[in-house]
Amino acid sequence: MTSSEKSGPAEDKDIAAAAAADAEEGTSSQRNLTRWQYWLLFALGLTYTSFHLLVLNVFPMETWTFRILHVAGALVIGFAIVAACVPPSEQSPGRRWLLELLPMVITVGAALYAVGAVIAAYLMRHVWGYDSWSMPDWLFQSFGWTLLATTVLGILFAWVFKPRSDRIGWYDWSLMAASVSVGAYLxxxxxxxxxxxxxxPTQPDFWVSVAGILLILELTRRVAGMALVVIAAVFILYGFIGPWLPGVLExxxxxxxxxxxxxxxxxGILGPTTAVSSTYIILFIAFAAFLQASKVGDYFVNFAFAAAGRARGGPAKVAIFASGLMGMINGTSAGNVVATGSLTIPLMKRVGYNPRSSGAIEAAASTGGQIMPPVMGAGAFIMAEITGIPYTELIIAALIPAVLYFASVYFMVDLEAAKTGMKGLPSKELPKVGKLLRQLYLFAPIIILIGALFMGYSVIRAGTVALMSAVVVSWLTPFRLGIIGSAKALELAARMAIQLIAVCACAGIIVGVIGLTGVGLRFSxxxxxxADNSQLLALFFAMGISVILGMGMPTTAAYAVAASVVAPGLIQMGVEPLVAHFFVFYYAVISAITPPVALAAYAGAAIAGxxxxxxxxxxxxxxLAAFIVPFIFFYHPALLMEGEWWKITQSFLTALLGVFMLAAAAQGWFFGLASSVVRGLLFIGALMAISGDLLxxxxxxxxxxxxxxxxLKVSGGKPKPPVAEAS
Structure with missing residues (x-):
């Protein structure tokens, strides 16, 4: 998002950075609103996040009502800040207003009628004493089809008439009004x-539901691209063509x-996925927004540079640490690539990594942030909601696999640096370690979050305490968060949350179709x-389905869909729910770096050139380790902290050796250049060491x-790196 000289508050760099980091696709279609529209959106975002924090901590609300308002508010804010398509770079001041006049009158008129009908209904009930049965039938009958017409015309004309980058078009105002009308009717x-x-259902129920689903699909398309929308559309179509399909699909x-x-x-839409986005996701994105507004997030990156910047291939190792810290609270793999990769990728290229490796390293590290406790990019919250397993048990179970993944990525970049003779960054270009050590208190919000969770606080209460601690910690820095700073952070949280909320609502459509048609059970x-023929073959089958379902989708939605389709089958095979869901979760996450549709890798490639x-x-x-480890904890759950301590320790240490050998095999460097035979033996030895069985x-x-x-014998004990490969 670029600043405008006239935008005033819109020049806020935090908001621009958040918008870029949050969007996996369609960043360039985000609006940079000015004047009164900016302040209106600021008020909406501030109110939206504050409403959630108050309901979660102070004033509980009926569940359906809360989720309906949660989705409706996200739709209103989303249509305000994200245009239907990329605005033209040059827009003539004399727009074709005559061509727009008639469509505008029809669409906006229908939107105003829909809003007016809902207002009239509320007045009849709460002022004039009507009950539901005594209201005139025509009121909601006409409301239903008018609302649907508003939605369809608004979506259509948003494409026909090119959007502005600095103001909300009348077609999007009509979609915002339709969003309010859907929520108010429900x-x-x-x-x-x-x-x-x-x-x-009544006829108005039907029209309102269709309009609401269209609004969700359109916002999802704007903020997350077409992949999830196409999958949702296929599932909706499946609900009607089932009688003509063969076999298990019928x-x-x-x-x-x-x-x-x-x-x-x-x-469906108001089910588990929206339950998570309306509670945990909005809360932890608010936490991330406060960390960002107080510059604590910058400290994480600087700390990573100080810790690893001097090592060979230092910027790549910085990318691993920084992406692990930021990715776990970011919620999107490709969004994290944009956020941290814009800094680390150019530095990786500078010390000798070729552009391809630079983009790939950042993509792999950012994807790993989604499996890193304690937040795990919101995936753990959905898993806890679906399985009923306590959240603290999930993050304990996730610890060893996450460490193995990041250790594998670290070994990969370290061995590539050794192979090509790279150096680190000079000390004068790195943050001063002494200064950063004196600011270790900036880690307090993360430490408080983890401590509160293991002291028995609920996830919501622990997240709230951590959020408050971020405000307190900011008072010890030059970026104190007072009333104005906190208000900006709350508004920033609303902007950052829109993508995940839309994605979760859209994933709810898919989950609803799966539940209604029973296709998940038939797939199981x-x-x-x-599995009767080969359990290993069944696992490969489950892996393939999880990766395919996740391709092109944000990781949160990828797991939600895969958990509905694949996990029940694994559980019926006798697998523990914890193991089954982690198996599915890992492959849904790493679909972000799996060809041919690898959003995180494509984001890294765009930055690296x-x-x-x-x-x-x-x-x-x-x-690569992330594709192997789930099979290991399937057969040996010790990697998920299941079993006796000595077995867990043995499995962890040997698996750590295994991922090192795996990295050496992949990079062709094992204390010197490795021949093809040595690489093959290293790969076999890696699988044996990771497996978890004592023998x-x-x-x-x-x-x-x-x-x-x-x-060592071949190299004479002194391996010499070859000349670095050309970029």
């Missing part, structure tokens, strides 16, 4: 809808009114049939020692 008829939606079909109203209940039966597909293949190689661990360790002695 809240107005809440008690009736909880009884009749999906069973005996179902009896559904009436449109029952189908769409069912999707707008707590079985198919997985069981495969490298070829996207080759970058994604390199990122796949760097993140195979011993074999893997033995192979590692033998290969080490061989390499």
């Amino acid at each position: 809240v107005f008829h809440l008690e009736d809808l909880q009884f009749r939606a999906g069973v005996m 179902h009896g079909g559904y009436n449109a009114d029952r189908f769409f109203t069912y999707l707008y209940t707590d079985n 039966s198919m997985l069981l049939a495969v 490298s070829e996207p597909m080759r970058t994604s293949v390199t990122a796949f190689k760097i993140g 195979s661990d011993a074999v893997g360790l033995g192979m590692g020692v033998v290969l080490l002695l061989w390499q």
Whole structure:
């Protein structure tokens, strides 16, 4: 998002950075609002985040009402800040207003009628004493189709008439009004809808549900691209063509009114995914916004530079540490690439990494942030919601796999640096360690968050305490957060949350279709049939489905969908729910670096100036451990902290050796250049060491020692790096 000289407060660099970091696609279509529209949006964002924090901590609200308002508010803010497409770089002041006049009158008129009908209904009930049965039938009958017309025309004309980059177009005002109308209607008829939606819906229920789903799909397209929208559309289509499909895909079909109203209940859009986005996600994004506003996030990056910048290939190791710290609270892999990669990728290229490796390293590290406790990019919250497993147990279980993943990426970049003879950054260009050590208190919010969780506080209360501590810690820095600073952070949180909220609502559509049609259960039966022949084959099948479902999707939605389709089948195979969901979660996350659709790698390639597909293949190689470790904790759950302490320790240490050998095999460097035979043996030894079985661990360790002695003999004990490869 670029600043405008006239934008005043819109020049706020924090907001610009957050917008860039948060969007996986469509960043360039974000508006830089000016004048009164900026202040209106500021007030909306401030109110939206404050509303959530108050409901979560002070004034509890009925669940459906809270989630309906959560989605409706996100739609209003989302349509205000993100245009339908990229605005033209040059816009003539004399716009074709005559061509727009008639469409504008029709669309805005319909939007005003819909809003007016809802206001009239509220007045009839709360001022004039009408009940639901005594209201005139025509009021909501006309409201329903008018609302749907407003939605369809607003979406259409947003494309026909090119958007402005500095103001909200009338078509988006109509979509914002439609969003308010959908939420108001659902809240107005809440008690009736909880009884009749999906069973005996009325005609207005149907129109409102269709309009609401269209609004969610359109906002998702704007903030996260077409991939998730296409998948949701395919699932919606599946709800109607089921009677003509073969085998496990066949179902009896559904009436449109029952189908769409069912999707707008707590079985679909208002279900587990929105439950997570309305509680944990909005809270922890607010936490991240306060860290960013107080510049504590900058301290994390500077600390990483001070710790690893001098080492060979230092900027790559900085990318690993910084992306792990920031990625766990960012919520999107590609968004984290944009946030930290703009700093680390140019420095990686400067010390000798070629552009392809630079983009791939950042992509792999940023993707790993989604599996790093304690926040895990919101995935752990959805897992806790779906499985019922306490959140603290999930983050303990996630610790060893996350350490193994980041250790693997570290070994990959270190061995590449050794192979090509790279150096680190000079000390004079790095932050002063002494100064940073005197500011260790800036880690307090993260430490308080972890401490509060393990002291037994609820996730919401722990997150709130951590958020408050971020404000207090800021008072010890030059970037004190007072009333104005805190208000900016709250508004920033609303902007940062829009993408994940839209994605979770859209994922709810898919989850609703899966629940209604029962395709998840039929897929589980198919997985069981495969497992009768080979459990390993069933695991490969589950891995492939999880990766395919996650391709092109933000990681939160990728896991939500995969958990509905794949995890039940694994559980029916006799796998513990914890293991089954972590298996699915890992592959849903690393779909972000899996060719051919690897959003995180493509984001890294864009910054590095490298070829996207080759970058994604390199990122796949760097993140290779993440494709192997889930199979290991499937067969040996000790890596998920399941079992006796000595078994867990043994599995961790040998797996650590295994990922080092795996990195050496991938990079072709094991205390000197490794031949093809040595690389093949290293790969086999790595698999043996990672496996977790005592005998195979011993074999893997033995192979590692033998290969080490061989390499030292071949190199004479002094390996000489070759000339660095050309970029």
